[in-house]
Amino acid sequence: xxxxxxxxxxxxxxxxxxxxxxxxxxxxxxxxxxxxxxxxxxxxxxxxxxxxxxxxxxxxxxxxxxxxxxxxxxxxxxxxxxxxxxxxxxxxxxxxxxxxxxxxxxxxxxxxxxxx
Amino acid sequence: xxxxxxxxxxxxxxxxxxxxxxxxxxxxxxxxxxxxxxxxxxxxxxxxxxxxxxxxxxxxxxxxxxxxxxxxxxxxxxxxxxxxxxxxxxxxxxxxxxxxxxxxxxxxxxxxxxx
Numbered sequence: 001x002x003x004x005x006x007x008x009x010x011x012x013x014x015x016x017x018x019x020x021x022x023x024x025x026x027x028x029x030x031x032x033x034x035x036x037x038x039x040x041x042x043x044x045x046x047x048x049x050x051x052x053x054x055x056x057x058x059x060x061x062x063x064x065x066x067x068x069x070x071x072x073x074x075x076x077x078x079x080x081x082x083x084x085x086x087x088x089x090x091x092x093x094x095x096x097x098x099x100x101x102x103x104x105x106x107x108x109x110x111x112x113x114x115x116x
Numbered sequence: 117x118x119x120x121x122x123x124x125x126x127x128x129x130x131x132x133x134x135x136x137x138x139x140x141x142x143x144x145x146x147x148x149x150x151x152x153x154x155x156x157x158x159x160x161x162x163x164x165x166x167x168x169x170x171x172x173x174x175x176x177x178x179x180x181x182x183x184x185x186x187x188x189x190x191x192x193x194x195x196x197x198x199x200x201x202x203x204x205x206x207x208x209x210x211x212x213x214x215x216x217x218x219x220x221x222x223x224x225x226x227x228x229x230x231x
Binding site: 004035037040041042045046047050056095101102103104105106107108109 | 149158164175179209219220223
């Protein structure tokens, strides 16, 4: 079974500073994908970034980067130059890349608050 | 492309009543997913359709839950004989396929409150 652990229920960061949101995962699959989603108070889940388990380089998307450490089974999200609009819930998720399952397994999330 | 639409946004119902939610995916997306999210938790997978075929169901989807996607376009999720434990946000998502270029697009969800 797959499991995602996000150990930070809440994080605070000053505007314009960088912040790291932690994510560890557990799986016996050799091939899998890791995702980060943002959920503002409106409820919609917004896709941020993806990392494949065989990707050799860490994924980056604008101000978002994923610090992928496969041996430690961690996939931390780094947000650079935080903005007030980054205040939201952030969820880490994984999905097997092989096999028929389309199920995304999510962690419990981290609430990020950006202070002016 | 208007994104994934869900209707209604909010639903309050009495215990024991039946409710039905609708999801309209992005038109060219052949894959459609339903998730449930309770307070303080991440979304949990319920079911997945590829076109009109329901290919995967979670054990969370009890006999009281049924989902359809009759023509491979919109989908409905029905809950019969609702219970207070069904109170949650029900999220729909769609995608073109698998992999990093085919990330899920989620709707804003239907918040169900069973009283």
